[in-house]
Amino acid sequence: MSGSRMSIVIFGLSITSSWGNGHATTYRSLVRGLRARGHDFTFFERNVPWYAENRDLPRPRHGRFELYENLEELKERFTEQVEEADLVIVGSYVPQGIAIGEWVTSTARGVTAFYDIDTPVTLAKLDRGEIDYLSKALIPRYHLYLSFTGGPILKRLEREYRSPMARPLYCSVDPDLYYPEEAEPTWSLGYMGTYSLDRQETLDRLLIEPARRWGEGSFVVAGSKYPESLSWPANVDRIEHLPPSRHRAFYNAQRFTLNVTRADMIRAGYSPSVRLFEAAACATPIISDLWPGLETFFKPGEEILLSRSPEETLRTLREIPEETRRAIGLRACDRVLAEHTAVQRAAELERYACEILNRRRPEPEPTTLGRVAS
Numbered sequence: 559m560s561g562s563r564m565s566i567v568i569f570g571l572s573i574t575s576s577w578g579n580g581h582a583t584t585y586r587s588l589v590r591g592l593r594a595r596g597h598d599f600t601f602f603e604r605n606v607p608w609y610a611e612n613r614d615l616p617r618p619r620h621g622r623f624e625l626y627e628n629l630e631e632l633k634e635r636f637t638e639q640v641e642e643a644d645l646v647i648v649g650s651y652v653p654q655g656i657a658i659g660e661w662v663t664s665t666a667r668g669v670t671a672f673y674d675i676d677t678p679v680t681l682a683k684l685d686r687g688e689i690d691y692l693s694k695a696l697i698p699r700y701h702l703y704l705s706f707t708g709g710p711i712l713k714r715l716e717r718e719y720r721s722p723m724a725r726p727l728y729c730s731v732d733p734d735l736y737y738p739e740e741a742e743p744t745w746s747l748g749y750m751g752t753y754s755l756d757r758q759e760t761l762d763r764l765l766i767e768p769a770r771r772w773g774e775g776s777f778v779v780a781g782s783k784y785p786e787s788l789s790w791p792a793n794v795d796r797i798e799h800l801p802p803s804r805h806r807a808f809y810n811a812q813r814f815t816l817n818v819t820r821a822d823m824i825r826a827g828y829s830p831s832v833r834l835f836e837a838a839a840c841a842t843p844i845i846s847d848l849w850p851g852l853e854t855f856f857k858p859g860e861e862i863l864l865s866r867s868p869e870e871t872l873r874t875l876r877e878i879p880e881e882t883r884r885a886i887g888l889r890a891c892d893r894v895l896a897e898h899t900a901v902q903r904a905a906e907l908e909r910y911a912c913e914i915l916n917r918r919r920p921e922p923e924p925t926t927l928g929r930v931a932s
Contacts, residue, residue, distance in 0.1 A: 563596050563597055563598060564597045564598070564599075564644040564645055564908070564911065565597075565598045565599070565642070565643045565644050565645075566592060566597055566598065566599035566600075566643060566644065566645045566646075566647070567599065567600050567602070567636075567639060567640055567643045567645070567646045567647070568585070568589075568599060568600070568601045568602065568646075568647045568649070568673075569602045569646075569647065569648045569649060569652050569655075569658055569662075570585045570601060570602070570603060570647075570649040570652065570673075571603075571649055571650070571651045571652055571675075572585075572603055572609050573585045573586060573589070573601050573603055573618055573623065574603060574609060574613040574614075574617075574618065574623075575608075575609035575610075575612045575613045575614060576614055576801065576802055579651075579752075580675065580729075580752075580831075580832060581649065581650075581651065581675055582802075583729075583802055583832055583836075584675055584729050584730075584832055585601065585649075586618070586732075586802070587729070587730045587731060587732050587832075587900040587903070588730065588900060588903055588904065588907075589601060589618070589621050590732050590900045591730065591732075591899070591900030591901045591902070591903050591904030591905075592621070592904045592907075593621055594900070594901050594904065595901060595904045595905065595908070597904070598621070598622075599621045599622070600621065600622040600623070600624060600639065601618065601621060601622070601623050601624070602624050602625075602626055602632070602636070603623070603624070603625055603626075604625075604626060604627075604628075604652065604653045604654075605625040605626065605627055606653065612799075614801040614802065614803070624636070628654070629654050629657050629658060629661065632658070632661070633661065637665060640661075640662060640665050640666050641665050641666060641667055642667065642668075643666060643668050644668040644669065644911070645668055645669045645670075645671065645907075645911050646662050646666045646668060646669070646670050646671070647670075647671045647672075647673050647704070648662055648670075648671070648672055648673070648700075649672075649673045649674075649675065650672075650673065650674045650675050650676050650677075650680055650691055650692070651675075651676065651691055652691050653691075654690075654691075655690065655691025655692060656690065656691060656692060656693050656696060659672065659691075659692065659693075659696045659699070659700070660696065660699075663696070663699040663700060664699075669701050669702060669911045669914050669915065670699070670700050670701050670702070671700055671701065671702035671703070671704050671910075671911075672692065672696075672697070672700045672702070672703050672704065673704040673727065674692075674703065674704065674705050674706060674707075675706045675729075676706065677705045677706055677707040677711060677715075677826065677829075678707055678711065678820075678822035678823055678825060678826035678829065679820070679822045679823075680692060681711070681714075681715075681719075682822055684719075694719060697715070697719045697720060697721050698719075698720040698721065698722065700721070700722075701722055701723065701914050702721075702722070702723050702724075702725065702910055702911075702914060703715050703719075703721040703723065703724040703725070704725060704726075704727040704907075704910070705724060705725070705726055705727065706726075706727070706728060706729060706829060707726070707823065707826050707827075707828050707829040708726035708728065708828040708829075708851065708854075709826070709827050709828030709850065709851050710826075710827070710828075711826050711828070712724040712725065712726065723910070723913070723914060725906075725910050726828075727903060727906060727907060727910075728830055728898065728903070729830065729831070729832035729835060729898075730832075730835060730898050730899055730900045730902065730903040731832070731835040731836050731838075731839045731894060731898060731899060731900065732899070732900045733839055733895055733899055735802075735805075735806060736805070736806050736809070736835075736836050736839035736840050737806070737839060737840060738810065738840055738841040738887075738888075738891065739806070739807070739810040739840070741807075741810045741811060743811055743812055743813045744776065744778075744811040744812070745776045745777055745778045745795070745811060745812045745813065746772075746775040746776050746777060746812075746813050746814065746875050747765060747768070747775070747777050747778075747812065747813065747814045747815070747816055747845070747871070747875055748777065748778040748779070748780070748808065748809075748811070748812040748814075748815050748816065749761060749765055749778070749779050749780070749781075749815065749816040749818065750779075750780040750781055750800060750805070750808065750815075750833055751780075751781045751818060751833065752781045752782055752783050753781060753782070753783040753784040753785070754820060756820055756821040756822075757818045757819070757820055757821075760818045760819075760847050761779070761816075761818050763867065763868060764816055764818070764845070764847065764865050764867075764868070764871050765777060765779070765794075765816050765871070766790070766791065766794065767868040768868045768871045768872045768875065769791040769793050769794050770791050771868060771872060772793075772872055772875070772876070773793060775793060775875060775876075776793055776795075777791070777793055777794040777795065778794065778795040778796075778797065778812070779794060779795075779796055779797070780796075780797035780798075780799075780800040780808060781797075781798075781799075781800075782798055782799050784796075805836055806836075806840055809836060809837045809840035809842040810840050810842065812842055813843070813875070813883065814842070814843050814844070814845050814863075814874065814875060814883070815833075815837045815842050815843070815844055815845070816844075816845050816846075816871075817831060817833060817834055817837075817844055817845070817846040817847065818847055819831065819846075819847055819849050823849065824847070824848075824849040824850075826850075827849050827850025827851040827852075828850065828851035828854065829849065829851075830852075830855050834846070834855070834856075834862075835894050835898045837890075838856070838861075838862075838887075838890035838891055838893065838894040839891055839894050839895070840887075840891070841884070841887035841888050841890070841891040842887055843862075843863065843883050843884075843886045843887040843890070844856075844862045844863065844890065845862075845863045845864070845865050845871060845874055846862055846863070846864055846865070847864075847865070847866075848864055848866065852864075855893075855898075856890055856893060857889075857893075860886065860889055861886065861889045861890040861893050862886070862890060863878075863886065
């Protein structure tokens with residue numbers, strides 16, 4: 559299959575709206591990579607009110623796109639397409655995800671995959687019985703478990719949850735959309751992310767408290783769902799929602815950008831955020847919290863900077879020379895362009911599908927040519 563055109567079907571949470579989710583930018587990047595490598599695909603998105611009211615990409619330009627209302631409509635209109643596709647992917651948090659997964663795995667003749675953009679969160683919820691898009695019984699039915707998280711969790715998926723094959727498919731970045739621009743920085747430090755209770759303490763420690771202590775600095779937090787009760791220092795700008803079309807300018811307007819990781823992702827490790835790759839592609843130096851496996855994506859001190867406290871953040875902001883700051887950003891940019899682009903992710907997906915097809919291919923019949931008659 560490698561190098562050949564595939565027909566691919568993807569059921570994802572959303573590709574049309576990035577409001578309050580990180581799935582849309584991930585899928586947008588992946589489908590650009592798939593199209594660049596010559597594949598045909600259809601993306602299916604459930605038509606739900608929240609995303610319908612907040613679509614920042616109403617008609618995706620890459621590939622075919624379909625909105626649907628429920629599983630019954632999918633079965634009525636698209637069973638043949640699912641049946642004949644070379645690869646069918648069902649993503650995490652898809653409404654009716656268990657029912658769709660059962661339908662896909664019993665219908666598709668090609669490779670079936672579950673794409674988990676939230677692997678540590680998914681497994682924690684699965685063990686508590688608090689999940690409606692995946693079941694323990696469904697995991698072995700998918701040929702492939704694609705995970706946003708790498709490292710030890712992949713072996714756990716195969717050993718404990720009986721996935722036939724678990725592989726990383728990290729987020730990626732499109733270098734045509736994210737790149738350095740010459741601009742005078744507006745902010746000393748910025749952060750972009752939807753409000754999450756388990757990230758807020760780190761955000762307070764690594765950005766809000768430094769802002770309180772350094773009145774001359776300028777800071778920004780972009781993201782939705784932050785409680786109105788939160789108190790922001792006067793030198794912290796707030797942006798409620800930043801559409802992807804403005805992400806590049808946002809990164810380029812920061813001297814440094816902050817990466818904050820969710821608690822489940824820290825425990826699992828090996829869980830890079832798409833914001834890491836986007837910022838790095840813009841050559842914006844990153845200050846990050848610490849988590850296992852970070853060094854497999856960026857070299858600490860050379861391509862990324864780490865902070866555990868307000869003091870460390872402030873030391874970075876106020877003491878690192880400009881030449882050093884720029885060099886760190888450029889080294890991170892080189893790393894991302896070498897390893898984490900959308901086209902590279904699409905190529906990885908091809909290799910995984912090809913590996914499964916090779917496993918499923920029957921052994922050739924033994925030949926009688928060359929046998930000596932008795």
